[in-house]
Amino acid sequence: MNDNLLFDFNVDKTAKTVYITREFNATLALVWDAFTKAELLDQWVAPAPMRAKTKYMDFEVGGRRFYAMISPEGQERWSVQEFIAITPKTNFKMYNAFSDKDENRELPGSDWDYNFSEENGVTKVHITIYNESFERLEKLLEGFKIGFTMTLKNLEDLLAS
Amino acid sequence: MKQDIFQAIADPTRRAILTLIAIQALTPNAMAEKFDMTRQAVSKHIKVLHECELIKPEHSGREIYYHFNAKKMQEFDHWLAQFRQNWETQFNQLDQLLTTIKEQK
Numbered sequence: 212m213n214d215n216l217l218f219d220f221n222v223d224k225t226a227k228t229v230y231i232t233r234e235f236n237a238t239l240a241l242v243w244d245a246f247t248k249a250e251l252l253d254q255w256v257a258p259a260p261m262r263a264k265t266k267y268m269d270f271e272v273g274g275r276r277f278y279a280m281i282s283p284e285g286q287e288r289w290s291v292q293e294f295i296a297i298t299p300k301t302n303f304k305m306y307n308a309f310s311d312k313d314e315n316r317e318l319p320g321s322d323w324d325y326n327f328s329e330e331n332g333v334t335k336v337h338i339t340i341y342n343e344s345f346e347r348l349e350k351l352l353e354g355f356k357i358g359f360t361m362t363l364k365n366l367e368d369l370l371a372s
Numbered sequence: 373m374k375q376d377i378f379q380a381i382a383d384p385t386r387r388a389i390l391t392l393i394a395i396q397a398l399t400p401n402a403m404a405e406k407f408d409m410t411r412q413a414v415s416k417h418i419k420v421l422h423e424c425e426l427i428k429p430e431h432s433g434r435e436i437y438y439h440f441n442a443k444k445m446q447e448f449d450h451w452l453a454q455f456r457q458n459w460e461t462q463f464n465q466l467d468q469l470l471t472t473i474k475e476q477k
Binding site for chain 1: 382456
C-alpha cells in the first residue's frame with residue numbers, strides 16, 4: 212500500500228456523523244466504477260474473511276442495491292441501498308438500511324454521501340455517514356465482528372502451536 | 373427502551389452536565405441549581421444519561437451523587453476505533469483491486 216495516500220476518519224458524536232476521506236492511486240473513472248459497479252464492489256467492500264454478495268444493483272436514482280455480507284461460517288447480513296441522487300463521477304447519495312433476506316427493510320437506516328475528485332492521477336473520496344442512532348451505526352460493524360474475532364482466534368492458535 | 377448513546381450525547385444540556393460531573397460528582401439538586409433548571413427537567417436528563425451508562429449514581433447518606441462513567445465513553449471510543457480499522461481494511465483491499473485492474477489494462 213502507498214503510505215502517502217491520505218486516510219482521514221472523523222466522528223462528530225454530537226452531529227451523529229462520520230466523515231471519511233481516502234485517496235486512491237488511480238483515475239477518477241476507475242475509482243468511480245469501484246464504488247458503483249456491483250462486480251467490483253463485491254471484490255473489496257467486505258473485509259476478509261468476510262465476503263460481499265450483491266443480488267442485484269440498479270445504479271440509478273430511485274434504484275437499489277440489494278446485497279449481503281457473508282461470514283466464513285456462511286452467516287448472511289442483508290442490506291438495501293437506495294440511490295437518492297447521482298452526479299456521474301462526482302457524487303452519489305444513498306440511503307442504507309439493513310433488511311431480511313427478502314428485502315424487507317429495518318428502518319430507520321443511515322444517509323450516505325460520496326464525493327469524488329481527481330488531482331494528478333490521485334482520486335480523493337469523501338464519505339459522510341449520518342446515523343440517527345448509535346445503535347444503527349453499531350450494527351454496521353456487527354457483521355464484521357465475526358471476522359475480527361476469527362482473525363484473533365487464528366492468531367491465538369498460531370501463537371499456541 | 374434502552375437509551376442510545378448518540379442521542380444522549382447529541383443534546384447540549386446533557387453534554388454540559390457530563391462536562392460538569394466529569395470534574396465533580398453532583399446531586400440532582402446541585403445540577404438543577406447550576407443549570408438553572410427545574411428538578412424535573414434535570415431528572416429527565418439524568419434518566420437518559422444513566423440508561424446509557426454514561427453516569428453512575430452513588431448514595432451518600434440520603435443524597436444521590438452522579439459520577440461520570442469514563443469507562444463507558446472509552447468503550448464508545450474503542451468501538452469507533454474498530455469501525456475505523458474496518459474501513460482501513462476495506463480501503464486496503466480496494467487499493468489491491470485497483471492495482472490489479474490497472475495491471476490488466
